[in-house]
Amino acid sequence: MIPRVIARLDIKGEKLIKGIQLDGLKTLGNPNVFALKYYKEGIDEIFLVDIVASLYGRNNLIDVIRNSAKNIFIPIIVGGGIRSEDNAYEILKNGADKISLNTAAVENPKLVEKISKRFGSQCVTVTIEVNKVDENKWEVFTHNGTKRTNIEVKEWMKKVIDLGAGEIILNSIEKDGTKNGFDIELINITKNLCSVPFVISGGLAKTDHINDLELNGINGICSGTALHYNLMKVKEIKNSLKRK
Secondary structure: OOOEEEEEEEEEOOEEEEEEOOEEEEEEEOHHHHHHHHHHOOOOEEEEEEOOHHHHOOOOOHHHHHHHHHHOOOOEEEEOOOOOHHHHHHHHHOOOOEEEEOHHHHHOOHHHHHHHHHHOHHHEEEEEEEEEEEOOEEEEEEOOOOEEEEEEHHHHHHHHHHHOOOEEEEEEOOOOOOOOOOOHHHHHHHHHHOOOOEEEEOOOOOHHHHHOOOOOOOOEEEEOHHHHOOOOOHHHHHHHHHHO
C-alpha cells in the first residue's frame, strides 16, 4: 500500500510557523489557509500541532480545528497540550479525528491507555520526537524537542503501542526542517518493530529523499517544510511514492 501523505502544521498562537530542528521559528501565515490549500491539492491528512502547548499545559487550537473541519473532509490529527481524557474529548468533539500525544505521554504513560480505552486506539497517535545522543542511541525528547528524557526510542515505541497507541509518528529532530533527507538509520531500526501504522517525519525536500527510502513498513510520510516552502507539491510527493 502506498504511504499516506500528511501535512504537518506547527502553530503558535494562531499563526503557522516553521523552524529548523524545532528551533528558529519563522511565521508563515494563517494555518487554515495552508490546510485548505493542501486539502485541495489532495493531501491525505492534516496534522495540527500547538507547539507551545506543552509549556502551558493547554491546547489553544479549538478555533483552528473548527475552521479547518468546516472545509476539510479528510482526517485531522491534533497535538500539543493534551493532558487528560477531557482535553482529548474537547478536541475530538470540535472536529479532530485523532489526537497526538508526546510530552504528556512521557509524563503520564497511563494517559495513552485511558484515552485509547475511552475513544478507541484509532483515535490515539503518539508522536515521538527523537535525537541521536550517542553512537548507537536515539533518545526521546519532549516539550517540542527541548527536554531530554533518557528514554530509548525502541523501548518507548513498544511501551506506548502496548498501552494502546494506534499509530506512531516518528520525527527526527536532527533532520527536522533541514531539507537534508530522512534519518534512514533511525527509520530502519524502528519501523520493523512497529506493529501499528508507522509514519516518518523530518527532512523531506526533494524526490531523491523518497527514493532513498525502503517503503516496506512505512505507512505515512509527514512533511512541513517541503510543502510550506513549495519545495514539493502534494502530487509530486504522491507520484514519487507510487514509482517506488
